Amino acid sequence: MxxxxxxxxxxxxxxxxxxxxxxxxxxxxxxxxxxxxxxxxxxxxxxxxxxxxxxxxxxxxxxxxxxxxxxxxxxxxxxxxxxxxxxxxxxxxxxxxxxxxxxxxxxxxxxxxxxxxxxxxxxxxxxxxxxxxxxxxxxxxxxxxxxxxxxxxxxxxxxxxxPEKLVSDIKGFPSDSQDREQFRRIVRFMKRWKDIKFKGQVNRPSGIGLTVAGLTHFQAQYTQDFFTNTRKYSDLDALEIFVQSMLNSFIPVLNSEGEWEDRLRVCLPTPPNNDIYSKMTGNQMMGFKDKLQCLLNKVQEAKLETDPVIACELMVEEFGDDFPIPTVSNTAQKRGPSIIIDNSSA
CATH class of the missing domain: 3.30.460.90 (Beta Polymerase; domain 2)
Incomplete structure (x- = not known):
């Protein structure tokens, strides 16, 4: 990977x-x-x-x-x-x-x-x-x-x-400061994704909706080096869990026409505690879910990809041209010679 x-x-x-x-x-x-x-x-x-x-x-x-x-x-x-x-x-x-x-x-x-x-x-x-x-x-x-x-x-x-409590709740989430920095990065990624994938659309997913969703669906992802007491964060892993958790939270709801439709409910954690996405129609919500699934697929493809150039190109498809793509020469230089150690039992 x-x-x-x-x-x-x-x-x-x-x-x-x-x-x-x-x-x-x-x-x-x-x-x-x-x-x-x-x-x-x-x-x-x-x-x-x-x-x-x-x-x-x-x-x-x-x-x-x-x-x-x-x-x-x-x-x-x-x-x-x-x-x-x-x-x-x-x-x-x-x-x-x-x-x-x-x-x-x-x-x-x-x-x-x-x-x-x-x-x-x-x-x-x-x-x-x-x-x-x-x-x-x-x-x-x-x-x-x-x-x-x-x-x-x-x-x-x-x-x-x-409004003051809402700002305070989101500014202070999560309680760990390093996790909080990753949370803010993931929210920003999702907001840029929303701007690109729903540009010009009416009742598109809102930035505050994605931010509040993070209070439920974000989980910090990192590996801990106990010798140096440092963490190596993986935004790709955190993004995958965030999007997968959102998709898992869609539930069938009976609409006003007596038909079932999948909806994602994201309620403010403070008064008036309303569903931020309540104005989205069934079709708009379906489009939201489809685009989330596409994002998840690209993230999972990138996780399996060994070439960082190809993996970053997959991310560009979702997040736009501001996502950097390394040059082939740089990635080749960073990889260097491969040394494989087999730790399997004889």
Whole structure:
């Protein structure tokens, strides 16, 4: 079996995107928060902020060509939902404030989005999603303001949510720091795979869905050298177990038309504890499963392959051209002469 770990690490380094790596987005985040503090209406309440999403969870990946960068911010307002029965009232404080200064502002169901065109040549556009929460409630819980600008009453609500705990749970998983680094690599691999295999599709598997799935399906894979007290991680093995476990978790579910369909349920570990993939249709879920099976097949083929060039070419088919392929001369040099020791009994 070819050892692909160095190529997986190179691949990870080429696709990962952390908060500190994107100065333009960091600057816009800070600009928006400061603008909001200075331009909120008089009747509004104070708020605190924190990053959520992939940047906060250390699972960010670079956008493919044509995609834009984004950052998720939580605005926790010091107010009770009981005092503002219509959550749109609070979201409008944010929306109306930004509309005074910025050209492209949209109120979506879960957030207010401000979009920007890149200021540099050959750079991506980007946007900032700001989710509005009520944080001073009698039950001690946090609630997300859901609804659009002109939503009917039945389509707007305060939804029980715990964004800080969700970020904390994922940032701290697993408890071992070295295992955690592998977990983050595997999640990033899966997110890049998703971007390539489902590009442009509606209701495709989401990044947060794959991340949360990792809380259940990830198992660290390494060998321990007890003499040197070091570990040699195998991302290929961890990837195989991750995908196989996801495939094993598809279960038959009776749909609204009385027909059975295989579905993968991935529920948030924090309120509202909803199934992240509930909006995917039966056909979309079938396509998801088929692509996962194809990925598993390629991973298992790569594990059996002795030539690292061929093994990496199999990974390129799933993860795209950012996955490195070694040159033939390099692999020949690394292999060197083979020495076979037979440890079998006579």
């Amino acid at each position: 070819a050892n692909l770990q160095e190529y997986f690490r190179k691949f990870h380094n080429s696709i990962k995107l952390d908060y500190d790596d994107n100065k333009e987005l960091r600057d816009k985040r800070d600009e928006l928060i400061e603008f909001l503090k200075d331009n909120m209406p008089e009747e509004s309440c104070s708020f605190k902020t924190f990053n959520q999403g992939s940047y906060a969870m250390f699972t960010g990946v670079k956008a493919l060509d044509g995609g834009d960068y984004d950052i998720d911010i939580a605005l926790l307002f010091n107010l009770s939902k009981e005092d503002y029965s219509n959550p749109i009232t609070v979201k409008k404080w944010v929306y109306d404030s930004f509309c005074k200064e910025y050209d492209d502002v949209e109120m979506k169901k879960p957030c207010v989005t401000v979009k920007f065109e890149s200021e540099g040549e050959n750079e991506r556009d980007y946007h900032v999603d700001l989710a509005v929460f009520s944080s001073e409630n009698q039950d001690g819980q946090t609630y997300l303001a859901r609804g659009q600008l002109h939503s009917a009453p039945e389509n707007r609500c305060w939804e029980h949510s715990d």
